[in-house]
Amino acid sequence: MTTTVHLADLIAALGGDLLGEAQTPIARIAPLDEADGQSISFLANPKYQAQLSQTQAACVIVAPAFAEAAAARGADAGVAISAAIVTPDPYLYFARLTQWWAARMRPQAPARVHPSAVIDPSARLGAGVDIGPLVVIEADVEIGEGARIGPHCVIGQGARIGAGTRLSASVTVGFGCQIGARGIVHSGVVIGADGFGFAPNFKAGDASGWVKIEQLGNVRIGDDVEIGANTCIDRGALADTVLEDGVKLDNQIQIAHNVHIGRHTAIAGCTAIAGSTKIGAFCTIAGAANIVGHLSLADHVHVSAATLISRSISKPGLYSGAYPFEENASWEKNAATLRQLHALRTRLRELEKKNT
């Protein structure tokens, strides 16, 4: 669906100081370098400043420092319309604009409980709850006001979903698990599968093997948490696995049993966190990082992509550990030499002794 709004509508909804014509029509949101004369764009990162004078956007969201340049760009870029919205934090304004835009362009259908859903009579659904087709809701589930449960979700016995939380299609929430208010859970997420725990029993000849440790804990997820597609969060072994308020997880993340993630920590796709590790608040963990079990990471720790964290970190900062890529022929030489690195150090020491 495409529809046209006017800058006046945006300002009325989101604030900001308008430089230019309030009736300027806007048909889309676009990056500076892809914007056309019906687009609104934004300058959040000063490194894209050069694009400001070139953009064809009808309106640009800018910080006060760029207000003059944004208003003046008309002549340089040869655009007919060169409005600007001035706001202290253009990226935040842009985020709110996308929310306002989505609410207008993709209005939610009225809530209904689809007749094909299989809902245990003991389940308690709050006012305005939307239940999609072929959903399964087991006994003693509680779903808060205004929550929306997408098609094919399965909510296990005794689970609780907070008010206003939205589950996309095909989310699985295990028995006894909890999600707070205003959460967003994408398709294919599995909350509350068993953690991976076994006792070895290889002494006896018969019945030898790994003996399962039943996972007796649950998963507890706070408010305002978003969880990306196909991410897994296992239930705890004895105590619960915990995600605090405001945590954001991308796709295909693995959270093992008894992990604890502090509030407002954001984790990018394909990262794995092993059992019982405690991540602080306000951390950011880049994609495909791995964090081994039973560690503790302080608040405000930042981890680079594809890094293995193998020890606890008590000091805020940025930590990295990815192998630098290069052309294969060079890599082969350097990687082979890496296996001799300790020996090279010893040889260097000996040379140093000779030279003193």
Place this chain on the structure above:
Amino acid sequence: MTTTVHLADLIAALGGDLLGEAQTPIARIAPLDEADGQSISFLANPKYQAQLSQTQAACVIVAPAFAEAAAARGADAGVAISAAIVTPDPYLYFARLTQWWAARMRPQAPARVHPSAVIDPSARLGAGVDIGPLVVIEADVEIGEGARIGPHCVIGQGARIGAGTRLSASVTVGFGCQIGARGIVHSGVVIGADGFGFAPNFKAGDASGWVKIEQLGNVRIGDDVEIGANTCIDRGALADTVLEDGVKLDNQIQIAHNVHIGRHTAIAGCTAIAGSTKIGAFCTIAGAANIVGHLSLADHVHVSAATLISRSISKPGLYSGAYPFEENASWEKNAATLRQLHALRTRLRELEKKNT
């Protein structure tokens, strides 16, 4: 189902020059070293040439250079039947043989729309479309002629599935997303979940946290694309995420928002590509590779397994960056020394100065 065919049937369907008896019965396809007297096998890689004289296969698919050896092998290997099919590209012939074989041994059931499916009346289904049990098809969906939608799939509002495309069980296609013709999508795939985008808003004491950037783009997938189980392809933030024609993705791949993958690029399992990265055409990316966001990779770039690509690549070639494994005791020494590598270089320089 196992059934027997004769070499004449294969030749009639797939071509090739037959050396040997056209009525030779074939019951299975097998590798050279596992073949028996009712098997057809193939020699594609000359490094397996030694297996040719040993194989028990009734028939071997070979290139012209091996025709003589293939026909002569009867005596050496002591096999009663030693037919050969000679063709310029035995591996390609083998691929087509598997397709012919599958079509015979696993014939598709006649198309039907299963009565348990929940299909919005506004959806448009082409001729011969097959809809499995408990499928959900939302409003304004369009499904092309002969497409097959497996059980438990969810096709979101306004999505389009091309002619002849097959979705296995439990595939999720988000609203507004498109898949071209003749595609194959395996179970658990999630197309069109939200990309991972937030603006930080940690200044105010209240309502502090990450502010969601609604993802306003879609996913556009070309023709002849195959997507492996549990792979995720996120919708774009403003513009679309794009897979061009002929792209092949293995299982558990993560494609972030606004990624663009050029035609005929093939990507092995568990690889992750971060947001806005552009991969060229005819690339191959091995398993568990990671490519950071906002990069550009040229056509014909090849990436080795478990490599992190952290910068754009403008030159075709093979790029690698995996840590070489070794016995743990050696690894511990070398990895510890790696943390001193820059210092070692400095010490080496000083020694060099002393020695000049």
Place this chain on the structure above:
Amino acid sequence: MTTTVHLADLIAALGGDLLGEAQTPIARIAPLDEADGQSISFLANPKYQAQLSQTQAACVIVAPAFAEAAAARGADAGVAISAAIVTPDPYLYFARLTQWWAARMRPQAPARVHPSAVIDPSARLGAGVDIGPLVVIEADVEIGEGARIGPHCVIGQGARIGAGTRLSASVTVGFGCQIGARGIVHSGVVIGADGFGFAPNFKAGDASGWVKIEQLGNVRIGDDVEIGANTCIDRGALADTVLEDGVKLDNQIQIAHNVHIGRHTAIAGCTAIAGSTKIGAFCTIAGAANIVGHLSLADHVHVSAATLISRSISKPGLYSGAYPFEENASWEKNAATLRQLHALRTRLRELEKKNT
């Protein structure tokens, strides 16, 4: 559900020598450092021995060597009750205790075939089979006695599920695949998607592209196998993909076509094993490891986290290959120097020559 049992109940069910009062009430199982006066705890790893004298647990499961300390701890820790259960392997006892506990606290509902399930009339269900809501069971499926199939599972044509095996919600088992007895399969698992195989055909201008190799094998899974959430096990290209008895897989593991995993091998989350690789028995593979295709690993091989195994391993032992992480500034220096490592070795050699 929380309920109270007495130590006498545990001893009756699980054995062990009780030191202390048989009527001691127990309300929960907890780690030593989180236990309260109604908890039972265990000391499995001697490195936690110091916690024994401090724990508030009513009862501690210990090995004979710690029996005295466990019984004596009452005075030190100031706890009213200080019972102990003495057993040769406290961790194994703990595992069995969790099973006994789960059976009491989370009793299984009586088996039923939910009326919303779509079951082909040719399927054969053993006695006491439980089929959840909205399950799809295709033609010629066989499900063994007492198996439990969770909501939204799809069991493809001709698949076989062994006696007593439990599938959580939303598991997909492809046509012709087999799972043995007493298995546990968690949500989102995909068994029997196509392996990733294509023949290149880029010579002709038209119809150029990757040509699919139909995957004609199945997946065969032994008895007592557990498979974690969202893990994928692809069907074989010609022969089958095989998991032997007692294999344990964590979440989000990728098992490619024709992999063979020996009995009682355990693999942690996010590990990927490429095609045709053979893993021995009694191996352990840590999380996020990657094993390239066509390799062979001996029995009793152990692989560390985030390690790429790129060659076959014939000798039991522990193998590692992860890049050591550090603060980003140091990493940048060391990683940049790593690209010169081979050159540094050459320079060192030259210096050594000069110094001899």
